[in-house]
Amino acid sequence: xxxxxxxxxxxxxxxxxxxxxxxxxxxxxxxxxxxxxxxxxxxxxxxxxxxxxxxxxxxxxxxxxxxxxxxxxxxxxxxxxxx
Numbered sequence: 001x002x003x004x005x006x007x008x009x010x011x012x013x014x015x016x017x018x019x020x021x022x023x024x025x026x027x028x029x030x031x032x033x034x035x036x037x038x039x040x041x042x043x044x045x046x047x048x049x050x051x052x053x054x055x056x057x058x059x060x061x062x063x064x065x066x067x068x069x070x071x072x073x074x075x076x077x078x079x080x081x082x083x
Contacts (some may be wrong), residue, residue, distance in 0.1 A: 006050030008044050016039050027079045031072060038068025 018040060021033030042065045049057035 002051055004047050008047035008051060011040055011044050011047065015044070030075060031079075034072050034075065035068070038064070038072065042068065 016036040018033045022030045022037060023033075025033065032047060042061045045057045045061035045064065048060065049055065
């Protein structure tokens with residue numbers, strides 16, 4: 001294991017509270033957990049790309065970052081009355 005994979009593992013454990021927050025809490029707090037989880041997953045994919053020396057992970061992270069933003073905006077739009 002190199003330092004890139006260790007950092008990805010640490011961020012993977014940091015993803016757990018975000019997912020719990022998104023699943024258990026009310027809509028505004030869940031949206032916050034969803035946003036932070038999107039940023040963390042994009043960062044994890046970039047770290048895995050460096051750790052494994054694989055280019056497709058970077059491509060996936062570049063696609064995931066704007067899609068996470070679009071998904072959370074769609075969530076906010078659909079849950080507009082509750083937010």
